[in-house]
Amino acid sequence: MTKTRIMIVEDEWMIAEEIRLVLQSMKYEVTSMSSSGEEAVQNAEKDKPDLALMDIVLEGEMDGIEAANEIRSRFNIPVIYLTAYTDDKILERASITEPFGYIVKPFVNEDLKISIEIAIYKHRMEKERKRFIEELQGALPKITSLSGLLPVCPSCKKIRDADGNWK
Template identity: 50%
Template sequence: MDQKTRILIVEDDMIIAANISLQLSNLGYEVTGLVTRGEEAILHAKANKPDIILLDINLKGDLDGITAASKIQETHNIPIIYLTANSDEPTFARAKATHPYAFISKPFSNLDLQRTIALVAQQIMNTNNDTIGDEQQHIQVMDDRIFVRHNGKMMKLLLDDISYIEADRNYSNLITSNGSYLISTTLKVLENELKNHKFIRVHRSYMVNISKLDVVGEHHLEIKRKVIPLSKTFKEHLLKHLHTI
């Protein structure tokens, strides 16, 4: 593997979690973390953006695995593989509604885990390749608005309503005051499409609407108290644009 697939393990039995982690590491995957609660999974997914989440359905705490998956999917498109010893129909129906890539039933063998992870990793690779080749079909930029494909339909977003854009691998998250919109278009493509508007690349993972800036610091920016990193590579370019508005 040239670039290791990054996997978050969410399992409240640390013996099982450690065994899974060891096996995945031996297979060449990168384990981004071992967490035991749904709340921790949400924070870890946001901070580290793993490629796959291996998620136990029955977690201790206020959030079970299914609820945690739903909250993660509100902002990040990360494939889920459920681990479960519970096969009752209501639980399966709830889990199915989050569109997981696979289920692994407990107890499972090392071979079950190995094959399932390999199949999901291949699906992700195929999906990413298709996305890159088809990404121009998902956006249409006009003078003051952008049309994005969202939940199966084209939706209008006024450019002035977009505060910043955050990269999420081959996806981009458009942040507005009314919510966020995850689209299957890379930040590089959006940068080219929006170069004649008020959007400036400030970091390898961020573009900002310069009319929305509240604070410009030495190494960071702020928009409505959201702290956005400012890379040295892009800083001079940003300052030139600020001086012209």
């Protein structure tokens, strides 16, 4: 089985490096480390990671919430916020982006691993559900256009012939 590929978006180099080492010790593959929202979007497009760990306050014009929103909507990559910010305004803005998790720094390694595994599983199930819905929607016109079916009595299991007689 292939390793889960994770992108780190963190403006503080030392913290990003610590997260990278923690992820590698957990047998995840780190695809890139970005310090700005703009760079994160570029790396998401280029690397197509399985997940993005996103800080909220970043270098550049685009913060982590804006970057997460763009990454999720353009590339369908799940995002877990990994940040020190917990005020209500930020939580409200972050919630709108439909994150797969929100971890407050400093984090416990096991909490990070659990959040990653749940996010990856949930994202996989969402994709599968979407595929099933598309298959069902594609099958619906075929079902409604079926003809020549035999009418069967549900109680006695007799079949009605062309003359309307049950046999």
